[in-house]
Amino acid sequence: MLQPDYGFGPESTHMRSDAKKSVEPVAADLERVDQEDAASDPSGSDDAGIAAPSGAYATIGDITARDPVMTVRAGEVFYGESQALIDINLDIGRHEVVAMIGPSGCGKSTFLRCLNRMNDTIESARVTGEFLLHGENIYAKKSDVVSLRARVGMVFQKPNPFPKSIYENVAYGPRIHGLAVSRAEMDDVVYGSLERAGLIDEVRDRLDEPGTGLSGGQQQRLCIARTIAVNPEVILMDEPCSALDPIATAKIEDLIDELSQNYAIAIVTHSMHQAARVSQRTAYFHLGRLIEVGPTDKIFTNPVHRLTEDYVTGRFG
Numbered sequence: 001m002l003q004p005d006y007g008f009g010p011e012s013t014h015m016r017s018d019a020k021k022s023v024e025p026v027a028a029d030l031e032r033v034d035q036e037d038a039a040s041d042p043s044g045s046d047d048a049g050i051a052a053p054s055g056a057y058a059t060i061g062d063i064t065a066r067d068p069v070m071t072v073r074a075g076e077v078f079y080g081e082s083q084a085l086i087d088i089n090l091d092i093g094r095h096e097v098v099a100m101i102g103p104s105g106c107g108k109s110t111f112l113r114c115l116n117r118m119n120d121t122i123e124s125a126r127v128t129g130e131f132l133l134h135g136e137n138i139y140a141k142k143s144d145v146v147s148l149r150a151r152v153g154m155v156f157q158k159p160n161p162f163p164k165s166i167y168e169n170v171a172y173g174p175r176i177h178g179l180a181v182s183r184a185e186m187d188d189v190v191y192g193s194l195e196r197a198g199l200i201d202e203v204r205d206r207l208d209e210p211g212t213g214l215s216g217g218q219q220q221r222l223c224i225a226r227t228i229a230v231n232p233e234v235i236l237m238d239e240p241c242s243a244l245d246p247i248a249t250a251k252i253e254d255l256i257d258e259l260s261q262n263y264a265i266a267i268v269t270h271s272m273h274q275a276a277r278v279s280q281r282t283a284y285f286h287l288g289r290l291i292e293v294g295p296t297d298k299i300f301t302n303p304v305h306r307l308t309e310d311y312v313t314g315r316f317g
């Protein structure tokens with residue numbers, strides 16, 4: 001899957017000459033940029049979405065999707081007294097991959113975990129705002145979390161196959177959700193899921209062997225097969241290739257491209273090259289805010305906000 005050179009990364013000839021110089025801590029960057037923009041525009045207007053000195057902030061770019069599956073409005077997350085996400089607004093559309101990028105601790109993984117209520121497992125976490133799946137509030141009291149996590153599946157940073165056979169890893173979800181009644185139906189689900197995950201040819205003759213005996217890349221594809229076996233509408237991926245070698249990473253990225261034909265996909269990645277290869281839209285997070293969102297090629301070649309530009313050109317992150 002060939003991608004254009006967006007001119008970022010250490011090898012880029014487009015990177016600023018001072019890209020490797022130290023910069024002030026990123027915790028002060030948003031305030032610094034806003035102060036500089038306020039000084040250049042005494043009226044305090046929000047031209048191009050850059051925050052006014054009052055501290056109000058509107059995300060730059062189009063937060064909407066043509067055919068939204070998930071919609072988030074005024075999403076916020078608190079861990080005790082600390083606020084991790086601030087007024088997040090974003091749609092995730094059908095048949096598209098949205099990449100979420102930003103420096104460590106910016107809130108992108110926290111946001112991803114909100115989309116299938118994984119933050120429920122953290123006692124101090126509190127989520128406010130609207131998180132909608134086809135218009136239904138996933139945080140409503142009547143919402144079934146088990147059903148939600150089948151509809152919005154998640155693939156984690158580190159492959160986590162169950163201590164079961166390859167077959168049973170994939171069959172587990174359909175079995176507990178009652179998606180297959182007979183052995184023949186279950187076989188169809190398991191084989192079909194492994195095929196869509198690009199793994200069936202490598203494991204066809206050893207489905208009774210432990211899933212933990214596969215290589216790292218194969219385990220991650222097994223986890224993807226396990227996710228899609230319950231027919232989700234959305235697939236969330238939290239740095240799915242960070243623990244894999246380049247060959248295994250390439251296979252996962254090709255798989256993401258294929259899966260986007262049937263699912264809405266949101267992926268968190270620290271690799272801007274990966275974001276460029278697999279996504280159609282990119283969202284840049286910084287200090288709990290969604291700073292800018294737009295078509296991936298535009299984010300990497302012509303970002304509007306200075307923080308986005310500094311990040312994609314390697315000044316920090």
